[in-house]
Amino acid sequence: MADCGYCEVVKTKQNVIYEDDHVCAILLTKAATKGHTVVFPKTHASRLVDVPDYIIGSLFVIANKLSAITFEAVSAEGTNLFISDGSGAGQVVSHVGIHVVPRCQGDGLSFTWPARQVSEEQFVQVATALSDAAGSIVGFETEPLKTLEKVHVAHKD
Numbered sequence: 001m002a003d004c005g006y007c008e009v010v011k012t013k014q015n016v017i018y019e020d021d022h023v024c025a026i027l028l029t030k031a032a033t034k035g036h037t038v039v040f041p042k043t044h045a046s047r048l049v050d051v052p053d054y055i056i057g058s059l060f061v062i063a064n065k066l067s068a069i070t071f072e073a074v075s076a077e078g079t080n081l082f083i084s085d086g087s088g089a090g091q092v093v094s095h096v097g098i099h100v101v102p103r104c105q106g107d108g109l110s111f112t113w114p115a116r117q118v119s120e121e122q123f124v125q126v127a128t129a130l131s132d133a134a135g136s137i138v139g140f141e142t143e144p145l146k147t148l149e150k151v152h153v154a155h156k157d
Contacts, residue, residue: 006040007095067100082111
């Protein structure tokens with residue numbers, strides 16, 4: 001997509017800390033915390049549902065591995081991994097991305113919300129709708145994950 005920042009990164013390689021055939025990860029310069037990265041598919045997809053299953057698998061594998069190395073790389077005490085899927089969820093860039101946010105006690109970030117009690121009627125209605133819809137899930141696309149060996153750092157000022 002011509003006006004997509006993540007698609008532009010795929011072309012320019014700016015701030016790329018990892019890439020393979022399907023996935024790219026970048027270090028953000030405007031970040032929630034030091035070491036905040038985003039892992040995204042190299043092919044444009046605005047919503048998670050538009051990403052093939054095998055690439056979703058790669059996204060989560062890479063996000064998990066970045067989360068693990070972030071502990072040591074920036075002395076993180078924890079990480080948050082999150083996806084904002086759609087504008088109603090706060091998605092700013094119209095391209096799927098998993099944010100890996102390093103966390104430390106007292107960093108000033110909060111990803112908590114007050115739990116809201118749902119009525120029993122609403123609960124049953126939603127549970128039934130989700131259960132019925134889940135019955136239509138057929139399976140996963142099965143292209144195998146390739147080994148994740150192509151790691152490089154490319155930074156342009």
